[in-house]
Amino acid sequence: MSYIKPKFRHPKLPTNALGYTVADYDGSISTLCAGCGHDSISAAIRNACFLSSIQPHRIAKMSGIGCSSKTPTYFLGKSHGFNSVHGRMPSVATGASVANRDLTYIGISGDGDTASIGMGQFIHLIRRNVNMTYIVANNGCYGLTKGQDSATTDLGSISKIGFENPFDGIDLASLALLQGASFVGRSFSGDKDQLVPLIRAAMAHKGFAFIDVVSPCVTFANHAGASKSYSATRENIDPMPLDFVPMREEIRTQYDAGTSQAVTLHDGSVIHLHKASSDYAANDRQAALSEVQTANAEGKILTGLLYLDPDSQNLTHTLQLATRPLNELGKNELCPGSHVLNSINEGLR
């Protein structure tokens, strides 16, 4: 399906610090099924970018293949996007990010795209700490190929055609924590109050920021017995709310001491977390892992910012890349010239 988007815009739409309205962050109209969780993620990304006042054209949208991976068409129409091949977006994003370190990279993937065919690349993306936000729109099934179980389908979840999944699902958030991801969050497409600040924090983080978002597939995995349906998720969710306070903005909300924690990011913005329990600290990987695992064992879905290392060093640092993006360098910086070549020849005689 294709829609023509109405061009009319309300003259008094609020603008952000750059003077953009939220409409400047729109994409084309979605062709996903009505009610698909992925559309809510698109909306959350759009709002997050608007609120954080990022220039739309300085964002690059990366994706693999799947319903989820199609979504970059549906937000940020002024940004370049790259819909690559199934499961391989991580490598494309890695190459793109070393070529131009100055853009903000947002990757959108699915649970099939990441946890099955793309698992290898995903792990290595974490390992390299590529500076990007990586969102998995996790519906526990292959939407685009019509509802097969995926690697994140939970044990015992019933598929649309009535089969019970006999395998343990992969918990991507735990995996990311184990592999050393410098930012790990989980959320629900239906909880925009949590998802929008989480995405904003992820984008402010200078390293690999992973967000696993439960995002129900209304067409193939929203029936009774499907563990990532809207109703099952709402029933089991255990959210840790959070607020994202950008750099230079006043912190207005009050938090009870002991139940909240403030973490300052690279760029000076602050993220305020409401903790699941009092001995939980967002920058303690072990604690985060244990908290997530405990919730998993109870059939609960713990959401929020699970872990953050605000001081992590990303790939540009590891590779000691020059400050100027590689794609801006020209002959003068790159080509050593004939005199050098002549001396190389000399050494080969």
Next chain:
Amino acid sequence: MKQIKGINDFVVKFANVNGTGSASANHLFAKAIFRMGIPVSPRNIFPSNIQGLPTWYEVRVSSKGYLGRRGGVDLMVCVNPQTMADDVASVQPGGYFLYDNTKPLAQNLKRDDISYFGIPLTEMCMREFKAPRLQQLLKNVVYVGALAALLDIKFSILKDLLGDQFKGKEKLISPNVHALEMGYQFASENFKCPLPIRLEQGGNVAPHILESDHILMNGNTAAALGAIYGGATVAAWYPITPSTSVVDAFSQYAERMRIDAGTGKKNFAIIQAEDELAAMGMVIGAGWNGARAFTATSGPGLSLMSEFLGLAYFAEVPAVLIDVQRSGPSTGMPTRSQQSDILAAAYASHGDTKHVLLFPATPRECFDMTVQAFDLSEQLQTPIILMTDLDLGMNDWMSPPLEWDDSYQMDRGKVLDAKGLDEAENWGRYLDVDGDGICYRTLPGAHPDKGAFFTRGSSKNEMAVYSEKGEDYVQNVDRLLRKFETAKSYVPEPKTHPPIEVKKPKTKLKLGALFFGTSASPAYEAVEMLAPEGYPIDTMRIRAFPFHESLETFIHDHDMIFVIEQNRDGQMRQLIMNECHIAPDKLHSVLNYSGTPITARDIAAQIREALNTKGADVIALRPETA
């Protein structure tokens, strides 16, 4: 016994055990000949193993400057008891056999048509050197010393080379020089030196070589330098023989030449990927973002990269891939050379896909064509695959020096920056405004409101909007074909040579030979062998795919064409049949796929046989097309 004679024209082969340091001694031998100004081509024929298996090193000396393999062995230097029987058998009648006679030679290894030279290498080294590692390593240097006496190598050159080799490790020079002298002395005292095969500086060496200032270098290093000079900033790769040394060399040069003077930071990124899929993905991501990026791989890697190559072809993203071919299928013979990825590369990926291939034949061309590959990939907005092979990539070749024109400007192709976008009317990513199939691309981040689009491997219309309309799809893939046509005028043209005059030709047929890459040198030599026999053969060296029009003309102008290549299935012949309008019967395959590079004698023999038996008459009677 009639001994083989010859000045500056012979083949020496070394039989060693790998991991014993023989390669550097053998290289010393070859380099010394090179320094004497005599054309030499060394080849390492090694196993896929780190230590303990047989390995050979073949050194061809050719006054005329033939750098391909000739075939046959005149002098065998055998320090590997495991292979001695085969090594003895491989020497041509009248040839020479040098061996370690610390243990006496078995009776059954004695031939009466070759000359034997026993040197107690092990015994001498045990006596002279204390450290076990030196006892092993220097055995090799002792025989090089003996060869210096037997073949008339200038001793001072060998000493100079040792000095170069051990710069910074001076302690090692004196035991090495001592070992050389031990060998030299032993040979001088015990054998009649020099042999009837020997070297002579100047001598009969072809004038064009005497006058030149050749270098000795391998293709992988040359390609790596091409990547430096071509402005590559991103290299992503996964280790695989025989391509690994491309990135190793790139890394070494980049660490020297690409460090930002002010900050000490790097103007390049090298990423060892988790596999070849990821390597190709990284290259594509970087190319999409406007950086020059490349990967180097070999057969198995090429197979893994094919899905991504299809994406880059269809989404029109520049990328450079250096395929250093080895023998397949599957793991095949990983350390042996072939030209057997031609079809896999030309049509890599599913769907209607075609890729631009370049076929360098010398280190100089590895350098030039790698630079050109970066320009082509951006001009044509598509992957460019440089097709070299193990023989060219890993062996040292005598080559004209690398040259650089300081006025070179990188051709970034049709890219619209912010200004360009403001000036352009009605920009569409896939609008063919110039009619050459090449459209204007934009880079992420260039303009606040214009030029953004979604790069995808799925079908789209000219404005880069997803489309499953048949007309849009057809229009797009037809344009890609138009672009491939355009590529013909961008890629390097084939090379021909002046026809060879033959006084009394034995055939009325017009004969032609087509070849590429490392098949070229032995092919030229074979053609010169056949001319005095009454077979004049015109030659054309293919340097790129898509094929230039002159290739078809060449085929039409001849009655019988030999396609010389190093694979089983005649892949280049198939590609020509597929892409050109010609009668397949005209194309006669001359093949070698044993893993060791094709020899001139083998080519000549196959052509002779084809002409003498079925070939000539049958083909002459066939009606010609067009």
